[in-house]
Amino acid sequence: xxxxxxxxxxxxxxxxxxxxxxxxxxxxxxxxxxxxxxxxxxxxxxxxxxxxxxxxxxxxxxxxxxxxxxxxxxxxxxxxxxxxxxxxxxxxxxxxxxxxxxxxxxxxxxxxxxxxxxxxxxxxxxxxxxxxxxxxxxxxxxxxxxxxxxxxxxxxxxxxxxxxxxxxxxxxxxxxxxxxxxxxxxxxxxxxxxxxxxxxxxxxxxxxxxxxxxxxxxxxxxxxxxxxxxxxxxxxxxxxxxxxxxxxxxxxxxxxxxxxxxxxxxxxxxxxxxxxxxxxxxxxxxxxxxxxxxxxxxxxxxxxxxxxxxxxxxxxxxxxxxxxxxxxxxxxxxxxxxxxxxxxxxxxxxxxxxxxxxxxxxxxxxxxxxxxxxxxxxxxxxxxxxxxxxxxxxxxxxxxxxxxxxxxxxxxxxxxxxxxxx
Numbered sequence: 563x564x565x566x567x568x569x570x571x572x573x574x575x576x577x578x579x580x581x582x583x584x585x586x587x588x589x590x591x592x593x594x595x596x597x598x599x600x601x602x603x604x605x606x607x608x609x610x611x612x613x614x615x616x617x618x619x620x621x622x623x624x625x626x627x628x629x630x631x632x633x634x635x636x637x638x639x640x641x642x643x644x645x646x647x648x649x650x651x652x653x654x655x656x657x658x659x660x661x662x663x664x665x666x667x668x669x670x671x672x673x674x675x676x677x678x679x680x681x682x683x684x685x686x687x688x689x690x691x692x693x694x695x696x697x698x699x700x701x702x703x704x705x706x707x708x709x710x711x712x713x714x715x716x717x718x719x720x721x722x723x724x725x726x727x728x729x730x731x732x733x734x735x736x737x738x739x740x741x742x743x744x745x746x747x748x749x750x751x752x753x754x755x756x757x758x759x760x761x762x763x764x765x766x767x768x769x770x771x772x773x774x775x776x777x778x779x780x781x782x783x784x785x786x787x788x789x790x791x792x793x794x795x796x797x798x799x800x801x802x803x804x805x806x807x808x809x810x811x812x813x814x815x816x817x818x819x820x821x822x823x824x825x826x827x828x829x830x831x832x833x834x835x836x837x838x839x840x841x842x843x844x845x846x847x848x849x850x851x852x853x854x855x856x857x858x859x860x861x862x863x864x865x866x867x868x869x870x871x872x873x874x875x876x877x878x879x880x881x882x883x884x885x886x887x888x889x890x891x892x893x894x895x896x897x898x899x900x901x902x903x904x905x906x907x908x909x910x911x912x913x914x915x916x917x918x919x920x921x922x923x924x925x926x927x928x929x930x931x932x933x934x935x936x937x938x939x940x941x942x943x944x945x946x947x948x949x950x951x952x953x954x955x956x957x958x959x960x961x962x963x964x965x966x967x968x969x970x971x972x973x974x975x976x977x978x979x980x981x982x983x984x
Contacts, residue, residue, distance in 0.1 A: 563586075563591045563592070563673045563674060563975075563978055563983060564591075564592045564594075564671065564672050564673045564674070565583075565586060565591055565592065565593050565594070565672065565673065565674045565675075565676060565974075566594050566596060566665070566668055566669050566672045566674070566675050566676070567579050567582065567583045567586075567593060567594070567595050567596070567675075567676040567677075568595075568596035568597070568615065568661075568665060568675070568676070568677045568678065568684075568685050569595070569596075569597055569677065569678030569680075569699070570597070570598055570615075570616055570619060570657075570661070570678060570680045570681045571598070571619055571623070571678065571679075571680040572601075572619060572620075572623050572822065572823035572824060572853070573601060573604060573823045574822060574823060574888045574889070574890050574891070575619075575678060575679065575680055575701075576597050576598075576601055576604075576605070576678060577794070577795060577796055577890060578678065578699050578701050578768045578793075578794035578795075578890075579595065579597075579676070579678050579699055580595065580604075580605055580608050580610065580796065581794045581795065581796055581967055581970075582676070582699065582794060582967070582970050582971060582974070583595050583610050584608060584609060584610060585967050585968070585970070585971040586971055586974065586975075587609070587610060589971060589975070593610060593611070594611055594612075594613060594668060594672075595610045595611065595612040595613070596612070596613050596614075596615045596664065596665060596668060597612055597613075597614065597615070598614065598615070598616055598617070598618060598619035599614040599616075599617070599618050600618045600619060600620050601619065602614050608796070608798075613664065613668055614664075615660065615661045615664035615665060616657040616658075616660050616661040616664070616681070617653065617656065617657045617660065620823075620853075621653065622650065622653050622654070622657070623823065623824045623853075624824060624825060625646060625649060625650055625653070626650065626824075626908060627824045627825070627826075627827075627907055627908070628646065629643065629646040629647070629650065630907050630908055630909065631827065631907060631929070631930045632646070634907075634928050634930040634931065635930050635931075651733075654734075655734075655737050657681070658681060658683065658684060658734075658737065658738075658741070659737070659741060661681060661684040662684040662687065662688065662741045662744070662745070665684050665685060665688040666688050666691070666692075666745060669688050669689070669692055669694060670692065672692075672694055673694070673695075673978065673983045674694065674695055674696075674697060674974070674977075674978055674983065675688065675689045675692075675694045675695070675696055675697070676696070676697040676698070676699065676974070677696070677697070677698055677699070678698075678699050679698070679699065679700050679701060679702065679704060682698060682754055682755075682758065683734075683738055683754045684741070685698075686754050686757060686758050687738070687741060687742055687745055687747060688745065689761075689763075690745075690747060690757070690761065691742075691745035691746055691747050695761075695763070695764075695977065695978070695981045695983070696758060696761060696763040696764070697763065697764045697765075697766065697974055697977065698758060698763060698764070698765045698766065699766050699768050699794075699970075700765060700766065700767050700768060700769075701768045701769055701793070701794070701889040701890070702769065702889055702910055702913070702914075703767065703769070703774050703777055704755075705723075705755055705765070705781075705788075706720050706723035706724045706727065706755075707719065707720060707723065707774075707777055707780055707781070708720050708776075708780060709774050709775065709776050709777055709780070710722070710723065710913060711912075711913060711916045712916055712917075712919075712920045713916075727753045727755060728753055730753070731750075731752075731753035731754065735750065738750060759784075759787075762787060763787070764786075764787060764789075764973060764974065764977040765784070765787060765788045766788075766789060766791055766970055766973055766974075767788060767789065767790045767791065768791055768792070768793060768794045768889075768966070768970065769790070769792070769793050769889060769893065770790070770792050770793060770893065770896070770960055770961050771790050772896070772921075772956065772959055772960060773892070773893075773896070773914070773917050773921075774917065777790070778790060786973075786976075789969075789973050791961070791966050791969035791970045791973065792893075792960070792961025792962070792963075792965060792966030792969065793889065793890065793893030793894075793897075793960075793961070793963075793966055794890075794963075794966050794967060794970060795873070795874070795890050795893060795894060795963055797872060797873070797874035797875075797963050798872060799872050799875070800869075800870050800871055800872050802868050802869055802870065802871050803871055803872050803875055803876065805868075806848065806866070806868055806871055806876055807875070807876070807879065809848075809866055810848075810876075810879045810880070813846055814845065814846060814881075815846075815879060815880055815881045816845060816846035816847055816848050816866075816880055816881065817840060817845050817846070817847050817848070817880060817881055817882045817883070817884060817941065817945075818847075818848045818850065818876065818877065818880045818882070818883045818884070818885075819836055819847060819848065819849045819850065819883075819884045819885070820849070820850030820852055820883070820884075820885050820886070820891065821852055821854065821885065821886045821905070821929070822852050822853065822885070822886040822888050822891070823852050823853035824852075824853050824886075824907075824908075825853045825854045825855070826854050826929070829854050829855065829856045829858065829859045830858060830859045830860060832859075833849065833856060833859040833860055833862070833865065833867070834859075834860060835932075835933070835934050835937060836849065836865060836937070837860075837862040837864070837865045838934050839934050839937040839938045839941060840864060840865065840941075841864070842938050843938060843941055843942065843945070845864075845881065845941075845945070846864045846865070846866075847864065847865045847866070848865075848866050848867075848868060848876075848880070849865060849866070849867045849868070850868055850869070850870070850871060851867060851868065851869050851870075852870075873890075873891065873894035873898070874894060874897070874898070874963065877894055877895060877897075877898035877900055878898040878899065878900070880898075880900055881900065881901075881945060881950070882900055882901045882902065882903065882924075882941065882944045882945055882950075883895045883898075883900055883901075883902050883903075884902070884903040884905060884937075884940075884941075885902065885903075885904060885905070886904070886905060886906060886907065886908075886911060886929070887904040887905070887906040887908075887910075887911030887912065887914045887915050887926065888911070888914075889910075889914060892904070892914050892918065893960070895923075895924075895953075896923070896953075896956055896957065896960050897957060897960045897962070897963070898957065899953050899954040899955075899956065899957030900950075900953055901923050901924050901944035901945070901949045901950055901952075901953045902918055902923065902924035902944065902953075903924055903925055903926065903937075903940045903941065903944055904918055904924060904925070904926035904927075905926070905927060905928070905929040905932050906926060906927075906928060906929060907928070907929045907930065912926065912928075914926075915927075921952070921956060922949070922952050923944075923949060923952050923953040923956060924944050924949070924953075925940050925943050925944060927940065
């Protein structure tokens with residue numbers, strides 16, 4: 563089977579697609595990954611052929627980080643916020659058009675087209691134009707539902723998400739219709755999620771039911787078209803793992819800090835805050851650099867700054883994890899049985915923080931409002947024996963990485979068979 567698998571965003575956004583692509587390639591299928599230019603090397607390093615599409619995703623992720631940080635701290639600075647929103651819209655329009663052109667070219671002759679969560683529209687339109695069955699990979703419950711946040715009543719949650727879908731579509735409709743005309747398609751008459759469902763596409767939910775309960779029954783009418791498989795993560799060993807494990811073994815279990823692939827605003831201030839908070843609590847700290855350059859940050863004896871590490875092997879050796887609220891990191895914490903502090907910035911992350919709080923295995927707050935005092939307070943909560951015990955108790959209930967990867971690949975192959983492919 564010839565499969566084109568496109569995915570846009572940062573490393574955490576495309577990792578589920580890379581994991582699935584690797585498994586499908588291992589099973590003998592021809593897989594071509596289509597990813598942002600800045601992540602072609604990462605994808606090829608995972609053993610998959612890759613083509614670049616769209617614009618460098620680092621730019622838009624940094625712009626979003628600045629926008630939501632400014633919005634969280636000073637929402638009255640409307641002029642600056644409007645300028646950033648305009649820049650984001652311009653970037654998205656240019657990126658979307660470029661993605662559509664690339665996908666229209668590389669998807670010709672494909673048996674199946676799969677896409678990640680961000681920018682589903684180009685893949686959906688190309689699949690429609692070329693008559694190719696479509697698969698989507700969602701690492702977050704993106705379709706309208708009633709379980710968004712525990713404090714929001716289910717009917718209100720569904721209504722708010724539905725309104726957001728229609729509002730977003732109307733805001734981008736003119737540009738999308740121009741691209742659809744280039745593909746030989748008529749103008750769209752509904753948001754992309756309705757068009758995807760209308761073509762009987764496969765919408766894989768790549769997260770655990772444990773994190774967003776009740777969705778299985780709420781979405782029961784979709785049956786096999788919206789299956790839950792569990793979180794998809796690479797869990798690949800890195801060159802730093804052995805040295806990090808040795809450092810951990812030389813002292814008490816540390817707290818791990820990592821904030822994803824989007825650079826944080828002030829690395830020096832962040833390291834100083836972490837060091838001071840951990841000194842008060844008498845714990846050591848590991849800081850995973852991710853997309854942030856900590857080269858100019860101060861050094862502290864009980865704080866170790868590292869590059870990329872294998873979360874699957876390092877997290878179980880830690881007392882707790884402080885992170886940005888990405889779906890992959892959250893799942894790695896739950897699988898490792900360690901409590902978490904979510905310091906969120908981007909709009910999907912507080913929803914994960916709310917689920918962590920509901921499960922009573924952690925706490926969350928906005929990154930931009932975090933101080934040494936609040937960090938100490940949050941760490942005291944998650945380092946408490948009862949929180950750690952709950953985290954350990956939840957770990958066996960999580961779908962394992964191997965189970966999730968196999969389930970996703972099985973679903974895709976089964977979907978292809980039902981469509982008469984392969």
